[in-house]
Amino acid sequence: MKAIIAIGIITLCLISGQVLCFRLIGCSGGSVMFKCMNSNQNKSYDHYKGRFFCRNRDCTTGINTEIQHRWDYNGRFALYDDENSRFFTVFIRNLSREDDGTYTCGNNQKWSHDVTLVVNRTSSSCGTSVIRSANISQTITIHCKYDHGFKKHTKVFYSLNIDPVIVLNSSQSSQSSEEKFILSDSHKDHFNVTIRNISTADDGVYLCGVERDQSDKKPSQTSITHITFIKEISLNVYGQITSVQVEAYISKSVFIKCKFPQKFKGNKKFIQKDSSEKIPVDEQNKWVFHGKFHMFDDTSEGLLKVFISDLTAADEATYRCGVNIAENHLFTEIKLTVSQVDHFFASSKSSAVVGESVKLSCSYPEKHNETKHICKENNEKICQIISSSEKQRFEFSDSAAGVFTVIISNVRLTDAGVYWCGAETRHKHLTSVSLTNKHQLTLTMPPVIRREGDSAEIKCPYNANHSKVVQHLCKGKCFNNDAENIIQSDEDHVKKTKISVKNDTELNLFTVTITDLRAEDAGKYWCAVKNVFNLSIDLMIIMKDGITHEASVGGSVSISCKYRNQNQSVFCRGDQPNICVRDGVRVSSDNSINGRFSLTDQTSAGVFTVNISNLTEEDSGKYWCGEEHSGSFIFTEVHLHVNREMTSSDSKNEDHQQKEKSDFPVIAVVSVGLILLALVIVLILFKLKHNKHDTISSDRRESRDHEMAQEESQDSHPESNPLYSTVQLPTNPSDGLLYAAVSFQKHEESPSEATVRFSKDETHCDYASVITAE
Ligand SMILES: *[C@@H]1O[C@H](CO)[C@@H](O)[C@H](O)[C@H]1NC(C)=O
Ligand SMILES: *[C@@H]1O[C@H](CO)[C@@H](O)[C@H](O)[C@H]1NC(C)=O
Ligand SMILES: *[C@@H]1O[C@H](CO)[C@@H](O)[C@H](O)[C@H]1NC(C)=O
Ligand SMILES: *[C@@H]1O[C@H](CO)[C@@H](O)[C@H](O)[C@H]1NC(C)=O
Ligand SMILES: *[C@@H]1O[C@H](CO)[C@@H](O)[C@H](O)[C@H]1NC(C)=O
Ligand SMILES: *[C@@H]1O[C@H](CO)[C@@H](O)[C@H](O)[C@H]1NC(C)=O
Ligand SMILES: *[C@@H]1O[C@H](CO)[C@@H](O)[C@H](O)[C@H]1NC(C)=O
Ligand SMILES: *[C@@H]1O[C@H](CO)[C@@H](O)[C@H](O)[C@H]1NC(C)=O
Ligand SMILES: *[C@@H]1O[C@H](CO)[C@@H](O)[C@H](O)[C@H]1NC(C)=O
Ligand SMILES: *[C@@H]1O[C@H](CO)[C@@H](O)[C@H](O)[C@H]1NC(C)=O
Ligand SMILES: *[C@@H]1O[C@H](CO)[C@@H](O)[C@H](O)[C@H]1NC(C)=O
Ligand SMILES: *[C@@H]1O[C@H](CO)[C@@H](O)[C@H](O)[C@H]1NC(C)=O
Numbered sequence: 001m002k003a004i005i006a007i008g009i010i011t012l013c014l015i016s017g018q019v020l021c022f023r024l025i026g027c028s029g030g031s032v033m034f035k036c037m038n039s040n041q042n043k044s045y046d047h048y049k050g051r052f053f054c055r056n057r058d059c060t061t062g063i064n065t066e067i068q069h070r071w072d073y074n075g076r077f078a079l080y081d082d083e084n085s086r087f088f089t090v091f092i093r094n095l096s097r098e099d100d101g102t103y104t105c106g107n108n109q110k111w112s113h114d115v116t117l118v119v120n121r122t123s124s125s126c127g128t129s130v131i132r133s134a135n136i137s138q139t140i141t142i143h144c145k146y147d148h149g150f151k152k153h154t155k156v157f158y159s160l161n162i163d164p165v166i167v168l169n170s171s172q173s174s175q176s177s178e179e180k181f182i183l184s185d186s187h188k189d190h191f192n193v194t195i196r197n198i199s200t201a202d203d204g205v206y207l208c209g210v211e212r213d214q215s216d217k218k219p220s221q222t223s224i225t226h227i228t229f230i231k232e233i234s235l236n237v238y239g240q241i242t243s244v245q246v247e248a249y250i251s252k253s254v255f256i257k258c259k260f261p262q263k264f265k266g267n268k269k270f271i272q273k274d275s276s277e278k279i280p281v282d283e284q285n286k287w288v289f290h291g292k293f294h295m296f297d298d299t300s301e302g303l304l305k306v307f308i309s310d311l312t313a314a315d316e317a318t319y320r321c322g323v324n325i326a327e328n329h330l331f332t333e334i335k336l337t338v339s340q341v342d343h344f345f346a347s348s349k350s351s352a353v354v355g356e357s358v359k360l361s362c363s364y365p366e367k368h369n370e371t372k373h374i375c376k377e378n379n380e381k382i383c384q385i386i387s388s389s390e391k392q393r394f395e396f397s398d399s400a401a402g403v404f405t406v407i408i409s410n411v412r413l414t415d416a417g418v419y420w421c422g423a424e425t426r427h428k429h430l431t432s433v434s435l436t437n438k439h440q441l442t443l444t445m446p447p448v449i450r451r452e453g454d455s456a457e458i459k460c461p462y463n464a465n466h467s468k469v470v471q472h473l474c475k476g477k478c479f480n481n482d483a484e485n486i487i488q489s490d491e492d493h494v495k496k497t498k499i500s501v502k503n504d505t506e507l508n509l510f511t512v513t514i515t516d517l518r519a520e521d522a523g524k525y526w527c528a529v530k531n532v533f534n535l536s537i538d539l540m541i542i543m544k545d546g547i548t549h550e551a552s553v554g555g556s557v558s559i560s561c562k563y564r565n566q567n568q569s570v571f572c573r574g575d576q577p578n579i580c581v582r583d584g585v586r587v588s589s590d591n592s593i594n595g596r597f598s599l600t601d602q603t604s605a606g607v608f609t610v611n612i613s614n615l616t617e618e619d620s621g622k623y624w625c626g627e628e629h630s631g632s633f634i635f636t637e638v639h640l641h642v643n644r645e646m647t648s649s650d651s652k653n654e655d656h657q658q659k660e661k662s663d664f665p666v667i668a669v670v671s672v673g674l675i676l677l678a679l680v681i682v683l684i685l686f687k688l689k690h691n692k693h694d695t696i697s698s699d700r701r702e703s704r705d706h707e708m709a710q711e712e713s714q715d716s717h718p719e720s721n722p723l724y725s726t727v728q729l730p731t732n733p734s735d736g737l738l739y740a741a742v743s744f745q746k747h748e749e750s751p752s753e754a755t756v757r758f759s760k761d762e763t764h765c766d767y768a769s770v771i772t773a774e
Pocket of ligand 10: 467468469488489490491501503505
């Protein structure tokens, strides 16, 4: 303690008979607090904002503020202005001999007073400071010694935890022994303040003071007083902040966040399991790894994050996550239970299509229903919170007791990875997430489905970071031995006749066009950037030649499909082949019987046969034979017509027309279409009759039809074009001319318009367009 003795200066400040000045007495190392009164009775002066307590004109020592209703600080000087009062409060901490002198306090415009600050060491008991420690829930007593001259004065006890606030004063009436703070004055030379049931919130700085006026006598009712603080106490609270039960599960993970008081946020943290050695968190603001623990000391938030994965029964223990403070420490106790629960979902692998959404289901212990949580593993396999901007694409919903779902919409390239979900439990000083479900999310681009002979654009998006790096397109996984390199961005593609390349560095898109598609082109393509990025796209090919079958109600039909390589075969019903393979009624070489459907592989003959028994009229429609080729497919379109028993060719046609009609989403359009079509057919028939030498090869017709189909399906997403359909009109096989394609396509720009096109060989008179209003 410094022994600085300053001699008081007595200033007389009598202006027209009124004492307009104050004398403050403090001690070196101590603090003072006083109220600067407006002794000028003209209240309207108080409307001016701006109060000050300054040593000199420029106020380099002191404080000048316009802030009201809260403490404003300038170093050791603080000022509180309550605009409704006729005074404001000034607090000066850690006085020194240099502070001794004359100051002015007042309202900036109209009034001011001189204030003399005397920094004196009235006795050895003034201006002392101590550091005290206490463990949580303890009771401590603080002793404050004063000069016996103050024995009759009011004693005060202030807390500085945020701003100076009075906790107790000795002239307050009855103090119950139940109170948290108890002040007892010996009225001789000391007073004691007892603080009971210490908590972390009690951590901080306290001041003991006496109320006095300018003399050593007890202030009278009318005297202007100030408070001389004689002792400063720094109270450090240690020990157990809280004890929390955390439930986790075998082979799952748990994420725990321990929160510490702000003032310790920079201190070193630790983890301790039962009574074993403390594991120090050596580095701050980065993940560190020790045994099973991944730890992150977040000094900006005052948090210690702990992640433990692959839990086993041996991880069940009582842990402490704590902060080191000198030789003491402050910690939270975690009672971790690790139990075996079988009813959680097994870890899943989901594949999401870029741009679409994907649903993840999570099961969790029902009693933990506070907050649902999902996180994504980073490179170090630590499951981290998803950033709040990304979180908008994550929609949570409860689907059943103990089950919730998360839908990730508009899936992005960066969404690939491993997710964990579970329930989060929050306490004041600890948040824990028991992660119970693992989801591996892989991404693919939407499949590209094209007909044999067409061309296909394969779009490889990559992230901006990779724009300067060579992009690869491979058939099969790039850099694997069995992968076939198609093209890479730094390669001259001119040599490759089937391939052209577009490089959009602004959209970060590398587009490869493959022309003249063959069955062999079907397969899984991979876009890759070095070893850091890969993304697959399925190219599916529809063979030029379709199959048509006729059968009767009640009978059965055998459909034989060729296959090239002895791959997995599949047969399904639906308009879109890729969708029917996934979601439709299907049989495959793996699953060869499904109700009335059965599939037989005849590998030696290079065919597989599908039998459908007990046919009904409803079985008429479109089917697909598919051959899987490394995850992708080669399709053959199959049309099945199931006719009623009494098969006259007329009634057959009628049936078909009705059947087809009912398949259309826009019946009205179809009706109009069919009428127009009939007209067109009549016209054609008429024309053909008068042009007997017009020999159009059926091949040419067919390829024209396929061109149409290709035109319609390009760029339209296979799952989102309900208005697309190909109609095969009732044909009389002997008359090979009655074939036409009708396609409906929604215009993207004007969704209320649908165009119906009729196409017919190269003659140019058979094109019509119908606009429908919805
Ligand atoms: C108070 O001050 C205002 C503004 O200066 C003045 O107009 C008014 O006369 C004063 N009133 C008294 C009672 O002095
Ligand atoms: C008080 O002021 C002295 C210098 O006058 C300084 O050395 C000391 O650190 C200050 N103490 C506090 C608690 O601010
Ligand atoms: C300073 O302290 C001494 C010793 O207690 C005392 O005699 C003297 O009156 C004090 N000065 C003032 C101005 O209070
Ligand atoms: C707080 O508790 C620890 C043991 O938990 C003990 O070593 C220490 O002395 C205690 N501190 C105080 C101020 O009682
Ligand atoms: C002490 O408390 C009493 C009663 O609440 C109050 O009237 C008095 O102004 C207080 N004194 C000080 C110095 O705060
Ligand atoms: C203050 O505490 C001390 C030590 O515990 C005790 O001896 C003294 O009597 C207490 N004084 C009062 C006024 O309670
Ligand atoms: C001590 O304080 C805590 C809150 O900080 C409270 O929950 C507890 O009941 C208190 N204990 C006693 C004995 O007052
Ligand atoms: C949690 O479950 C309990 C019992 O099933 C229920 O009463 C409570 O409302 C649920 N809380 C939330 C936040 O869903
Ligand atoms: C790009 O690289 C920077 C620095 O390596 C990284 O922080 C950022 O996440 C990367 N962006 C993407 C989309 O991967
Ligand atoms: C595509 O763009 C990248 C980055 O500008 C460049 O390195 C690459 O050579 C380009 N490839 C082609 C085929 O233009
Ligand atoms: C490439 O893709 C596979 C399968 O989708 C995935 O497991 C792997 O981590 C990916 N590699 C990189 C570097 O992204
Ligand atoms: C076909 O129908 C017959 C008679 O209605 C029935 O016995 C048989 O089980 C059916 N077969 C299949 C595969 O549904």
